[in-house]
Amino acid sequence: MRVLSVIGARPQFIKAFAVSRELRTDHDEVLVHTGQHYDEEMSDVFFDELGIPEPEYNLGVGSGTHGQQTGEMIIELERLVDGTEPDVVLCYGDTNSTLAAGIVASKMDVELAHVEAGLRSFNREMPEEVNRVLTDHVSDFLFAPSERAVEYLASEGITDGVHFVGDVMYDTLLWAREEAARQSSILRDLGIEGTDYLLATVHRPRNTDDPDRLETIVSCLAADPRDVIFPAHPRTRKQLAEIELLTFAKRELTLIDPVGYLDFITLQANAESIVTDSGGIQKEAFFLDVPCITLREETEWPETVDSGGNVLVGADADAIRDALENPPVSASDAEPYGDGTAAAEISRVLSDESS
Ligand code: UD1
Ligand code: UDP
Numbered sequence: 001m002r003v004l005s006v007i008g009a010r011p012q013f014i015k016a017f018a019v020s021r022e023l024r025t026d027h028d029e030v031l032v033h034t035g036q037h038y039d040e041e042m043s044d045v046f047f048d049e050l051g052i053p054e055p056e057y058n059l060g061v062g063s064g065t066h067g068q069q070t071g072e073m074i075i076e077l078e079r080l081v082d083g084t085e086p087d088v089v090l091c092y093g094d095t096n097s098t099l100a101a102g103i104v105a106s107k108m109d110v111e112l113a114h115v116e117a118g119l120r121s122f123n124r125e126m127p128e129e130v131n132r133v134l135t136d137h138v139s140d141f142l143f144a145p146s147e148r149a150v151e152y153l154a155s156e157g158i159t160d161g162v163h164f165v166g167d168v169m170y171d172t173l174l175w176a177r178e179e180a181a182r183q184s185s186i187l188r189d190l191g192i193e194g195t196d197y198l199l200a201t202v203h204r205p206r207n208t209d210d211p212d213r214l215e216t217i218v219s220c221l222a223a224d225p226r227d228v229i230f231p232a233h234p235r236t237r238k239q240l241a242e243i244e245l246l247t248f249a250k251r252e253l254t255l256i257d258p259v260g261y262l263d264f265i266t267l268q269a270n271a272e273s274i275v276t277d278s279g280g281i282q283k284e285a286f287f288l289d290v291p292c293i294t295l296r297e298e299t300e301w302p303e304t305v306d307s308g309g310n311v312l313v314g315a316d317a318d319a320i321r322d323a324l325e326n327p328p329v330s331a332s333d334a335e336p337y338g339d340g341t342a343a344a345e346i347s348r349v350l351s352d353e354s355s
Helices: 010-026 044-050 066-084 096-107 127-137 147-155 168-183 211-223 234-242 246-252 261-270 279-288 302-306 317-325 342-354
Strands: 002-007 028-033 088-092 111-115 141-144 162-164 197-201 227-231 254-256 273-276 292-294 310-312
Touching: 002 010, 002 066, 002 096, 010 028, 010 044, 010 088, 010 168, 010 279, 010 342, 028 066, 044 168, 044 261, 066 096, 088 096, 096 111, 096 127, 111 127, 111 342, 141 147, 141 342, 147 162, 162 342, 168 261, 168 279, 168 342, 197 261, 211 227, 211 234, 211 246, 211 317, 227 261, 234 246, 246 254, 261 279, 273 279, 273 317, 279 292, 279 302, 279 310, 292 317, 302 310
Parallel strands: 002 028, 002 088, 088 111, 111 141, 141 162, 197 227, 197 273, 227 254, 273 292, 292 310
Antiparallel strands: none
16 A cells, blocks of 8 residues: 655654554555654654654644644645555644644545544543544544543444554554663763652643643652653743743753653653653553653543553642652553554554555
């Protein structure tokens, strides 16, 4: 099959590492980067260190309002689909790049494959929830990372084309764990000895764009006696500057630029606890069996909470402090996200379809 894969944001590069590797053995893949993320440390670093194929096209869309960003992607992707005539458009997750791919494929009557289908936070105020629901509803192949995702789809009347394949980020992590141990020097670079540190990331608009929430989170982290490694997403750095918290954050935390994947995996694997509002990081903490304190009220990865190893604390100061003092401990060895062969399964399903 000729597969046009659309990626654009940091976690999608990490997912594409596993999937492109498999797709390129059995299919003809054209990789398109929308340009949603463009800073060196938000984009190029992943292609360089993971050896992801260089995208055949970069749409260079960049940042903007939701309408501007998604609209420009739609215009450019439509041209590209017209010119490259793929059998299937494949997209990942829940970003604006995902939605743009979904709209273009469905309107141009090209089959659409959605990797990470069926996830739900049930919070429609999150742009990601809107993106994933809409994309699922126009997809022909729905690659679900968990059985629960399959159930959510069924509850919305979607059963055709649904395949439980497991989570492609687990595929990437299995490869990266050994590679990170071999290659990463981040602990030495940051002067970290032992595991007596916290790793924190924040980037959800609900946290970054609400000054009270952002201040509460940063104050709780600053009050912890341990070193806090905080690789700041550009959105977060901008907002910290905006509300005049950047100097405080730089003084109280180890505030650094975002790091490459192998460095980030190393920081995660060795941390005492992880504090985050990221989707992917909740899962990686689960795979690495590191306590995860999630700065959100709900999650699209509920299995991580069910395991006992992840706790949802929102931006509630008491709940954050309590979780920092009494970190959640996983009491389960369940493997709800497959066995690390999700990418191969995706490629196989597409092959079966074309034969
Ligand atoms: C996006 C996704 C989110 C995902 C996240 C992964 C949407 C709606 N959101 O959020 O689901 O979890 O990516 O990290 O698609 N910026 C830069 N340099 C960059 C990229 C962004 O400075 O390379 C700044 C810009 O000021 C931009 C802001 O970050 O306006 C937000 O970027 P954007 O891609 O719109 O959303 P994210 O918050 O990154
Ligand atoms: N990540 C990284 N460097 C960082 C922060 C995160 O490589 O400085 C990786 C992390 O390991 C995970 C992914 O980026 O694989 C998560 O991306 P993000 O939190 O931006 O998005 P989300 O998963 O919430 O959509």
